[in-house]
Amino acid sequence: MAGKRSAGLLLFRGSGAAVEVLLAHMGGPLWARRDAGAWSVPKGEYVPPEEAWDAARREFEEELGLPPPDGRYVPLGDIRQSGGKVVTVWAVESDLDPDRIVPGTFEMEWPRGSGATRAFPEIDRVAWCAPEEAAERMVAGQRVFLERLAAHLQGKAPE
Template identity: 85%
Template sequence: MAGKRSAGLLLFRGGGGEVEVLLAHMGGPLWARRDAGAWSVPKGEYLPPEEPWAAAGREFEEELGLPPPDGPYVALGDTRQSGGKVVTVWAVESDLDPDRLVPGTFTMEWPRGSGEQRSFPEIDRVAWFSPDRARERMVAGQRVFLERLAAHLAGG
């Protein structure tokens, strides 16, 4: 069986000057008190035959509650995270207002072993970061997308 796959959209703004990227803080009780390594490109899992590009847009809307911005989109390729999941990302220039976030939810047993199911937001907040600040907070396996975006913006 093939490993898990995710696709997502990395929004950026300030393409002509100071660049910032939009990251999402993972929701739920396991991430509530974490900052470093708890932020991600807005993304989600998909199963073939769904195409990664279609999944990226669908997941953006499911997780943030907003339609994906209009392109043009820049393919940043994919990477394999430490857990084995392959993540495919596109970048798009857009200026989303974090206050407009309407996150999707997921259900899990909480507290563990209680038998009680509770609902939590998939993402509890989004924020704009400079690439350096984003690198400090991002899931380590996704930092390569910041490098690829920087190379694209530098004309490489």
């Protein structure tokens, strides 16, 4: 069986030293008390034949409860995370008010072994971060997307 695939959108705003990116803090009890390494590009899994582009836009809306922004989308390529999942991301310049998000939910047994199923938000908050702060907060395997965005904004071809 092919590995899991995920796709998402990395919003950015500002220019030069004032650039910020929008990250999502993963929801649910396993991430509640974590900050470093608990933030991600808003993204989600998909299964071909769905295309990564369509999945990125669908997942943005499912996770944030808002339609994906209009604008010029910049492909940032894909990476393989340590767990084997392939993540594909596009960047788009947009300004989103974090107070407007209405996160989607997922269900899981909690507490584990209790037999009780509870609903949790897919993401519990979003925040605008400078790239340095974003690199500290986000899942290590996704940091390359920050580098690729910076290269794009500096007019360089992505590596």
